[in-house]
Amino acid sequence: MLDANLKQQLKAYLGNITQPIELVASLDDSDKSREMLALLEDIAGLSEKVAVVRTDGDKRTPSFMIRRVGTDIGVRFAGLPMGHEFTSLVLALLQVGGHPSKAAQELIQQVKDLDGDYAFETYFSLSCQNCPDVVQALNLMAVLNPRISHVAIDGALFQDEVTERKVMAVPTVFLNGEPFAQGRMELEQIVAKIDSGASARAAEKIKAKDPFDVLVIGGGPAGAAAAIYAARKGIRTGIAAERFGGQVLDTMGIENFISVQHTEGPKLAAQLEQHVKDYDVDIMNLQRAEKLITARVPGGLHEVRLENGASLKARTIILSTGARWRQMGVPGEDQYRNKGVAYCPHCDGPLFKGKRVAVIGGGNSGVEAAIDLAGIVAHVTLIEFDSDLRADAVLQRKLASLANVKIITSALTTEVLGDGEKVVGLTYKDRNHDSLHQIELEGIFVQIGLVPNTEWLRDAIALSPRGEIEIDHRGETSKPGVFAAGDVTTVPYKQIVIAMGEGSKAALSAFDYMIRLAPAEEAAAA
Known part of the structure; x- marks a missing residue:
């Protein structure tokens, strides 16, 4: 699962573990479970202080818990924490294994002093650069305070759950079963949100x-x-x-x-x-x-x-x-922000796998977003206000080569349409003929500058x-x-x-x- 170079680096990190840990896996017969087991066995093979334990039957499979042996201290990953989340995995292994955090001591003590029971769940995507900070902060909180728990969930792997809980942006955090926060947050921000006197x-x-x-x-x-x-x-x-x-x-x-x-x-x-x-x-x-x-x-x-x-x-x-990020300023945009209206294609793109989306903006950011999304979603409609795209020629050529992309120029987005819970489409005006058109879709990525x-x-x-x-x-x-x-x-x-x-x-x-x-x-x- 891990290449030789990565194994060598990880082995050096695992040398900092002072307390033995268990990788408690909940698996089935799926390909993802086999990948997860291979990853866990690779990790366990790099340190005598790490062991793999099978305890199938968790409500999310495949998943695994990193647990300090003989204690309830630990964190859980539902899905494979690779990509941007590999660092989160390494830090979790170290911190559950007793290696101290580099967070400020005052902040660490503030987490330890939190009074209450907090069960956090974070939905992430492997391509989201904003998610690791949230995952790592909540993992650390779970290690520091026994009344705090955290599970990090790959939204692309648990699509039914994402749909049921109406998760349309990552990172999305639930606390004790209720929506808590969306977007990038650091440890200080999360603690301040809980600790009202901070x-x-x-x-x-x-x-x-x-x-x-x-x-x-x-x-x-x-x-x-x-x-x-x-x-x-x-x-x-x-x-x-x-x-x-x-x-x-x-x-x-x-x-x-x-x-x-x-x-x-x-x-x-x-x-x-x-x-x-x-x-x-x-x-x-x-x-x-x-x-x-x-x-x-x-x-x-x-x-x-x-x-x-x-x-x-x-x-x-x-x-x-x-x-x-500049907003479109049209009816429905605010109402459906993080409910289909998004501003980060890298973060939220995987949540729209197999769906129809639009990208607003024909500059470099918009065209790059459309290219990236085309490899994930069913279809991309790029809408540009001007008569021509403004992106670099090399990007325009790449975009034109994609079969599941449609480009509409001289178009002004006029409204985001929704069903009360999520985006279902948009309307735009053809600036050449002043005619209104409607597109049915599930996501809108706004890329129109700052x-x-x-x-x-x-x-x-x-x-x-x-x-x-x-x-x-x-x-x-x-x-x-x-x-x-x-x-x-x-x-x-x-x-x-x-x-x-x-x-x-x-x-x-x-x-x-x-x-x-x-x-x-x-x-x-x-």
């Missing part, structure tokens, strides 16, 4: 912080680069982010990051965060900015108010809040008609001492490598701004 405690800690020299708002490539460059100057630096990594977390393959031939968004985001942690930067994750109050005089303190009621102050601010996250800044600084922060060649905004970088700004070409350069430039500009203020401040004091 937000208030975090707010009190933030309120007690002294003013920063540089405060970065946003934790994507631009924000991470800005924090690193500021910290290297030896000045007091803080970074507040709604989710560290930003839009990069939703990116599948990255092949144009210079000097790195290929990487994936979540991996790059983790590397960015680790790099920032290597410096003396105060990282405040899961913090959503709500209002910017700029200083009245040059050199004064700017203030950023957070959604939890706390405020942060700084001599300079770097805004790098990035962008989010919107800058600047709603909270409208009354504070100058924005372009598109809502982007207007900046000069130094990254400074319309307010002295406030800088901006990345996809949230008017800088053209929204690319990771460009955002990093812009973040670095903004930090250097902020430092330059402060050192030039110093003589004026000293003169005023005299």
Whole structure:
């Protein structure tokens, strides 16, 4: 099941196990069960502390539990945790086997102190880059607290269950049989959702912080680069982010990051965060900015108010809040989000196996989505507003070669249709003849670009008609001492490598701004 190279790597990892574990399998005569048994036997053959046990009859077959021998500590996988979930499998083996987590001790203690019985179920797909964070966080919680259990379920393998529970997006989490959450979540977010007092405690800690020299708002490539460059100057630096990594977390393959031939968004985001942690930067994750109050005089303190009621102050601010997926803005879109309307074809595509779907958007993202989906679903209809597709020629040629794809141009989507529970179709207007048409389908993947996250800044600084922060060649905004970088700004070409350069430039500009203020401040004091 595992190749020689992977076995060698896994054997080294399993050397960190301190407590013996059992791989308790529930199998039948299916091909998937045979694959699972082969995987489990491969793993057990790499360590004397791992054994395979057959206990057939679990309600989900094939499945297996990783259990610490002689205890109830363990986690369950329903399906083969390969692809993006192989890392989740390795971490589960280590953590159930007694190897300590790298999570912050304060957070670990918070999980241990949770009072109540929590039975989590997570539906994932093997191609979902957002799912592993959720699976790994809930697995760790199950290891740390005996009153928490977790089973990770491959939605593509248990299609009947997915249909019955109306799962149309991954990751989807159920708690004690009821819907709990959808989408990417980190351990801190899950714990905060359960622990009602977590937000208030975090707010009190933030309120007690002294003013920063540089405060970065946003934790994507631009924000991470800005924090690193500021910290290297030896000045007091803080970074507040709604989710560290930003839009990069939703990116599948990255092949144009210079000097790195290929990487994936979540991996790059983790590397960015680790790099920032290597410096003396105060990282405040899961913090959503709500209002910017700029200083009245040059050199004064700017203030950023957070959604939890706390405020942060700084001599300079770097805004790098990035962008989010643009929505169609048509009737039915909000009602059927995650019920057939999706924005991540890599994550949710496997849930639409054998079904009919549409992709909205004819740029590179839309055409790439249509190509990927064509290998999974029964049929793809690509709908483009303009008269021609805007994707690169090589992608258009690939798309045109696919027999189960139909391309409709000069079309405006006007409504998402549903039956109250899920998407059943859409309507579009032919822009050449003003005629309305209806398509029957089960899924709609929206790929029409990005919107800058600047709603909270409208009354504070100058924005372009598109809502982007207007900046000069130094990254400074319309307010002295406030800088901006990345996809949230008017800088053209929204690319990771460009955002990093812009973040670095903004930090250097902020430092330059402060050192030039110093003589004026000293003169005023005299």
